[in-house]
Amino acid sequence: MLPFFTGKKVGVKPGINLEGYMIGNGVCDDYYDGANALIPFAHGKALIPDSLYKLTSGLxxxxxxxxxxxxxxxxxxxxxxxxxxxxxxxxxxxxxxxxxxxxxxxxxxxxxxxxxxxxxxxxxxxxxxxxxxxxxxxxxxxxxxxxxxxxxxxxxxxxxxxxxxxxxxxxxxxxxxxxAGSMLPYHKNLTAKGYRALIYSGDHDMCVPFTGSEAWTASLGLEIVDKWRSWKSDSQIAGYLQAYAKNLTFLTIKGAGHTVPEYKPRESLDFYTRWLEGQRI
Incomplete structure (x- = not known):
């Protein structure tokens, strides 16, 4: 988790002012991030056929x-x-x-x-x-x-x-x-309080597949305020996102693995900057 803070103001007693947080390819819940994410991911990437429910090694x-x-x-x-x-x-x-x-x-x-x-x-x-x-x-x-x-x-x-x-x-x-168990109660609590949250996933990570993150963000039951659409970096489609009420956004980075900035540094800087500055991604 990467928290987003603001600095102290003149005449105000020093303290931490939490504005929001980012999580990249993070594990949240056993139900969503286990086999329920892995199997659909592997099937969607054409790694396994419909009838096969056991992954092969080598990837x-x-x-x-x-x-x-x-x-x-x-x-x-x-x-x-x-x-x-x-x-x-x-x-x-x-x-x-x-x-x-x-x-x-x-x-x-x-x-x-x-x-x-x-x-x-x-x-x-x-x-x-x-x-x-x-x-x-x-x-x-x-x-x-x-x-x-x-x-x-x-x-x-x-x-x-x-x-x-x-x-x-x-x-x-x-x-x-x-x-700590499932992180879902924490996300529900933080979003209910209005903290900005950006949950992002490299769409080629099979360690913590984006399918799980996509599912658990949707499971929070928040109203969709920005339906599934592409976002761009350098005039090219860099991934997809869906935004919810209470300042929650789920975003994918096309072609990135588990450590997103390692694989897509320019795209990472773009969505980081836009989100931190409150711009539309």
Whole structure:
């Protein structure tokens, strides 16, 4: 969740003034974000036929258009004049030599993990079970982030002690327990109070499919004030949205995966800016 705050005013005692919040590809409710979202998503993307209700392995669940590499391999470190690694420059291409991700044992949202009370399992805890069932841990390229966040100058600027462990994605530093249950009551409460809310989803994320977010936003029972329509970025259709009463908007980003700004930075900046400034998306 990304909260939206306003600053303090002259002569007013300092305090937090919550204006609204954004949630991107976020899990809300076990009923809506479980199989009820996954199966329609996979069927709608022509990944499974009508008669098949068991997904096959081999897809990158964080973006079904991206390749998924596993096992051993070599890291791609070639750079051009921009100084960016080749893997970063080629983001979005489907036929490319991505480096193998070997630091997956963290607390990213585990494949098929339930949204229920208790300890959220790590990939390490799930590995043996996944292998026994013929699945594998999906891979994501974290080469750029790893290089950047472990850079000496960056660590100094962030005041990260050199004695601390090196950064790696989804570090398993602290146990995380889920004890809040469904988020639906929270959304009902916040929207009833008039807080602005933008729920957005990359439409190629199979980790937390947009089908679930679309369903639970509709389930709040709010009046539709802006029927399903496209929205544009750089004069091109960038996705679709539906707006409800009480300042709630559900929006999709065409071609984006689980981490929307990673795949569609320009489009993300456009809808972020318009929403924050109160403009029509």
């Amino acid at each position: 990158n669940i964080y973006n079904i258009l991206e390749p998924c590499y596993h096992g051993n391999g070599n890291s791609v470190g070639a750079k051009n004049m921009t100084g960016l690694p080749a893997s970063f420059r080629e983001l979005g291409k489907t036929n490319k030599p991505l480096p193998v991700r070997n630091r997956m044992f963290g607390r990213a949202w585990p494949y098929r993990a339930p949204v229920r009370d208790g300890l959220v399992p790590t990939w390490a805890q799930l590995t043996d079970s996944l292998k026994r069932h013929g699945n594998f841990v999906p891979c994501i390229n974290d080469e750029v982030a790893t290089r950047y966040l472990n850079d000496k100058d960056v660590r100094n600027a962030l005041r990260v002690s050199p004695e601390k462990e090196v950064w790696s994605i989804c570090q398993n530093f602290f146990p995380y327990y889920h004890d």
